[in-house]
Amino acid sequence: MHHKRIRTSLTVAAGLTGVLALSACGAADTGxxxxxxxxxxxxxxxxxxxxxxxxxxxxxxxDELDVRTSIKTIDESLAFDALHRGQADAILEDWGGAPxxxxxxxxxxxxxxxxxxxxxxxxxxxxxxxxxxxxxxxxLDFKNxxxxxxxxxxxxxxxxxxxxxxAPSYTSYDKHLIKNHKLDYKILPTGSEAAQLKxxxxxxxxxxxxxxxxxxxxxxxxxxxxxxxxxPEYTEGCNKPETETxxxxxxxxxxxxxxxxxxENGGKAAEFLKNFEWSxxxxxxxxxxxxxxxxxxxxxxxxxxxxxxxxxxxxxxxx
Numbered sequence: 001m002h003h004k005r006i007r008t009s010l011t012v013a014a015g016l017t018g019v020l021a022l023s024a025c026g027a028a029d030t031g032x033x034x035x036x037x038x039x040x041x042x043x044x045x046x047x048x049x050x051x052x053x054x055x056x057x058x059x060x061x062x063d064e065l066d067v068r069t070s071i072k073t074i075d076e077s078l079a080f081d082a083l084h085r086g087q088a089d090a091i092l093e094d095w096g097g098a099p100x101x102x103x104x105x106x107x108x109x110x111x112x113x114x115x116x117x118x119x120x121x122x123x124x125x126x127x128x129x130x131x132x133x134x135x136x137x138x139x140l141d142f143k144n145x146x147x148x149x150x151x152x153x154x155x156x157x158x159x160x161x162x163x164x165x166x167a168p169s170y171t172s173y174d175k176h177l178i179k180n181h182k183l184d185y186k187i188l189p190t191g192s193e194a195a196q197l198k199x200x201x202x203x204x205x206x207x208x209x210x211x212x213x214x215x216x217x218x219x220x221x222x223x224x225x226x227x228x229x230x231x232p233e234y235t236e237g238c239n240k241p242e243t244e245t246x247x248x249x250x251x252x253x254x255x256x257x258x259x260x261x262x263x264e265n266g267g268k269a270a271e272f273l274k275n276f277e278w279s280x281x282x283x284x285x286x287x288x289x290x291x292x293x294x295x296x297x298x299x300x301x302x303x304x305x306x307x308x309x310x311x312x313x314x315x316x317x318x319x
Contacts, residue, residue: 037067037089037262037265037266037267037269037270038066038067038068038269039067039068039069039070040061040067040068040069040070040089040090040262040266040269040273041069041070041071041072041087041088041089042054042057042058042069042070042071042072042088042089042090042091042092043072043074043079043082043083043088043090043091044071044072044073044074044091044092045073045074045075045076045079045091045093046073046074046075046192047193048193048219048287048290048291049093049120049217049218049219049283049284049287050092050093051287051290051297052283052286052287052290052300053092053093053118053276053283054071054092055286055290055297055298055300055301056278056286056301056304056305056312057069057092057272057273057276058071058301059298059301059302059305060272060305060312060315060316061269061272063305064316065268065269065272065316065317067268067269072087072088074088076091076094076095076097076098077097077098077101079091079094080098080101080102080105080112080257081101083105083111083112083257083258083259084104084105084109084111084112084259086259086261088259089258089259089262089266089269089270089273090115090256090257090258090259090262090273091256091257092115092118092256092273092276093118093120093254093255093256094254094255094256094257095122095124095171095252095254096250096252096255097171102257106257110260111259111260112257112258112259112260113257113258113259113260113263114255114256114257114258115255115256115257115258115263115273115274116255116256116274116277117253117254117255117256117277118253118254118255118256118276118277118278119253119254119277119278119279119280120217120253120254120278120279120280120283121216121217121251121252121253121254121280122215122216122217122251122252122253122254123215123216123249123251124213124214124215124249125213125214125215125228125229125231125248125249126142126163126174126211126212126213126214126228126229126231126248127211127212127213127214127226127227127228127229128140128209128210128211128212128226128227128229129203129204129207129209129210129224129225129226129227130225130226130227131207131225132151132209132210133227136148136151139229140227140228140229140230141229141230142181142183142229142230142231142232143181145161145183145185145211145229146161146182146183146184148161148209149161149184149185151209152185152209152210152211154188156186156188157185157186157188158186160184160185160186161183161184161185161186161211162185162186162188162210162211163178163185163186163187163188163211163212163213164187164188164190164196164199164200164210164211164212164213165187165188165189165190165212165213166189166190166213172213173239173242173245173249174187174213175187176242176243176244176245177231177245177246180244180245180246181246185211193291194291196212197220197291200212200220200224201220201224204224211229214226214228216280217280217283217284217287218284218287219284219285219287219288219291219292220288220292221284222284222288223292230248231247231248231249232246232247232248233247233248234247234248234249234250234251235247256273256274256276258270258273258274268317271317272315272316272317275314275315275316275317276315277315278311278312282304282308282311285304286300286301286304289303289304
């Protein structure tokens, strides 16, 4: 989600003004004194985990490799179009939410290439708060959800149970799962990660029951206890076509992708981004500083960098 997921809308970093010019050579400029590109454009899906990746990568590119960076906030699927057209050089967190774009640009046209794994494991599912699951353990089997729908009713859901769902622009099979399993629930789209987290925090503080689309990595998992509702096991191809989906979500290692020309000719900047690999805990730590502690992106990155030299120094290409 990636699946694409509910994420916070972020402001495009200063330095990116408008749509970048189309270029067969990619967005990166060449001629850096330390070899390869001297300007790199990073595509950033609009969720805070992706912002954490970009914040740290951009600061290290600038401080350690003298590479200017610009950041383009863009949906995951559209990021592949930007990579293909040379309007961006890299996306650092892909959840597998654009398989047709991968097939088109990576497998067939070869204009986008894999940049390797991010090191972070991504998982999406249906979750309820632990305080509710402890009192109602049967809710953790999706087959029993209709028995509990009255507990999840809201004025917005009418006589159905409310399901807190993903924004329309993100990959989600929830409406098909609800329909295909004849679950008496109505989806409440929240529109953004910020809105969803605010609603969940409100309900959690009041110790009210709720059923929601949820994921890891997610910095707020350190502050709240959620328990996953067991959906039918994911198997390869079980969500194709989407309308017939009955299975749960896949768990996958999040991936990086690069513009093919940049990957070949971007020198140390490209090598650095291929080397960039950290843990779920690392990402959550930076994401919490940004979203939870309201630190500026650069400040959060600087704090993590200062405390984790043994991790990031391995990413820096050798002279």
